[in-house]
Amino acid sequence: MSRxxxxxxxxxxxxxxxxxxxxxxxxxxxxxxxQVIDKDMSVKIEDGILTLDRPTEQKRHKALHGLYRxxxxxxxxGVSEGYSKTLELVGVGFRASSTGQLLEMAxxxxxxxxxxxxxxxxxxxxxxxGKPPRVILTSIDKQLIGQIAARIRSVRKPExxxxxxxxxxxxxxxxxxxxxxxx
Numbered sequence: 001m002s003r004x005x006x007x008x009x010x011x012x013x014x015x016x017x018x019x020x021x022x023x024x025x026x027x028x029x030x031x032x033x034x035q036v037i038d039k040d041m042s043v044k045i046e047d048g049i050l051t052l053d054r055p056t057e058q059k060r061h062k063a064l065h066g067l068y069r070x071x072x073x074x075x076x077x078g079v080s081e082g083y084s085k086t087l088e089l090v091g092v093g094f095r096a097s098s099t100g101q102l103l104e105m106a107x108x109x110x111x112x113x114x115x116x117x118x119x120x121x122x123x124x125x126x127x128x129x130g131k132p133p134r135v136i137l138t139s140i141d142k143q144l145i146g147q148i149a150a151r152i153r154s155v156r157k158p159e160x161x162x163x164x165x166x167x168x169x170x171x172x173x174x175x176x177x178x179x180x181x182x183x
Contacts, residue, residue, distance in 0.1 A: 005065030009050040009073050012080050017050060019043045024072065028079025030140045031120075035071055038064050043072075050076075078140035085149040086169035089133040090158065096125040096133045103135065107156045107166070121148055134169070 011017055015028040024035050024043060037043060041064060042053045052069045054061040077083075089096055095106040103115040103123050117123050121139045128134075135152065139145040149168070158165035160176040167173060 003066075005052060005054065005062075005069045007069065009069070009076060011045070011048045011050055011076060015076055015080050017045055017076070019045070024075075026072070026075040026079050028076075028140075030079050030082050033075045033079060033141060035068075035075060037068055041065065041068055074142040078142055082138060082140050083142050083145050085137045085145055087135040087137070087149060087152060088167050088169055089135070090167060091132075091156075091164035094133060094164075095127065096135050097127075098123045098125040098135075103152070105135075105152075105155075108164075113155055115148075115152060117148060118144070120144055 015026065018025045018027075019037075022036050022039055024037050026033050026035075040055050040061060042055075044051050044053065050072065052065060052072070054065040089105065089107065091108060093106065093108060097104050101117045101119065101121075101123065103117060103125065105113045105115075107113055117137075120141055121137055121144060124136045124138075126134045126136065137145050137149055153166045153168070156165045158167045158171075158173040160174060161178055163173045163175060
């Protein structure tokens with residue numbers, strides 16, 4: 001059995017899970033998420049615990065077993081607690097500002113970088129003196145927030161010599177030594 005797939009999912013209070021054919025809907029205090037489940041997988045909900053079963057030991061079924069268990073668990077966590085990603089803009093003159101769903105960043109290019117974020121993601125730009133500017137993304141959808149954070153980071157990845165660029169909070173950047181003088 002898949003170690004991930006066979007682990008049961010505890011459904012917290014205030015979270016409602018419905019299975020309608022191949023469509024699984026999870027509702028909670030933060031919102032509602034939907035996921036289409038493969039027709040071979042079977043979902044059982046008993047006493048606030050959700051379990052996922054696979055029909056055979058085929059490689060495809062084993063892979064889907066763990067995948068759908070992780071997706072459903074992320075949905076349950078998202079609608080009950082939510083997810084947050086923090087990005088730091090490290091570099092001289094790097095700035096960020098947000099108005100509604102619009103994120104505008106100055107990253108040392110000749111023009112500002114502007115992102116229009118979907119309604120499911122909330123953005124907040126924090127500028128504090130003595131600290132690099134931070135962009136905080138919050139959402140109930142773990143896949144969406146990760147994809148958007150990766151797209152923002154890809155605009156200016158941290159470079160290895162000075163460490164300038166956009167990085168996730170707490171990310172360690174491997175630094176390289178520059179040219180060394182000849183003797």
